[in-house]
Amino acid sequence: MTKSRRTTLILNRDGGTSRGMNSQQFGELVAKQLESRGDHCTVQMISGPDLINVLKHAADDDTTGTIIAAGGDGTVSATAAACFRSGKTLGVLPLGTMNLFARSLQMPLDPIAAVEALTTATARDLDIATANGRPFIHQYSVGLHSRLVNLRAGMNTSTKLRKLASTLAALGKVVLDPPRFDLDLTVGSGRERQTLSAISVSNNVLTGLPAPYAEKLDGGVLGISCSAALDTASVIRMTMDAARGKLEENPDVDVRTETRVTLNFASPPKSLKAAIDGEIISLENEVELNLHAGALRTLVPAQHPA
Known part of the structure; x- marks a missing residue:
């Protein structure tokens, strides 16, 4: 860690794991561990709505060199965006449900073990992607995945079990009524017109379900996955292939890697949303x-x- 500048720990009390722990005690433990090796650590205890303002303050603070996100994937993503824009170093303590970016880092998912791993961690330059200038560390998606996320947002996800149940319920609705849209995909000098049910563009290539994360974060590529317009039976087959880690073998799915891609949506349905x-x-x-x-x-x- 940077020795001459402060480390700011942003601890989100609303993270999936945080709800079952003493957040104040955990924050003090992290600060003590970091300061034992000479790093001055300031702890910011927040709830979800406070995250963006606290991040902006930390990013604008010239005395802060490292910002540690202690929370779920949303907290980590927002902190990564702030670090990317400000040139600061990102640290991650997984306190969420899926902890996808932490899995990519091979960070222990047990909070105490993660603290120990963080105290001996080294800084490396990893990849990040943007969609119209907005940073993301995981994926930008339209279609099946974004509809599932949108449906689940209106359900009870207060615990890991309830989040799983809500995900399965939302998946059932998506399977029965798959989205369909036209898309012009521009890669390099080529432009392709496609009719799809889903497109996902990820920061490096993702693994399959149940926890789709990038096993490599310095591959220097976008993972682009296009799913042809599907019926219910095809969506079920695709979901099963993804669960087995065999999505690239599905005949309805085209997977490729690029460093830049442009998506043009021709008259998309009003109900179509994106997820980032x-x-x-x-x-x-x-x-x-x-x-x-x-x-x-x-x-x-x-x-x-390495």
């Missing part, structure tokens, strides 16, 4: 996605392979 790192946003008619290789300085556990 799990957050539902309005769908823009044109979306340019870029991979920024090595642009996110990140603390990585010592045991993580």
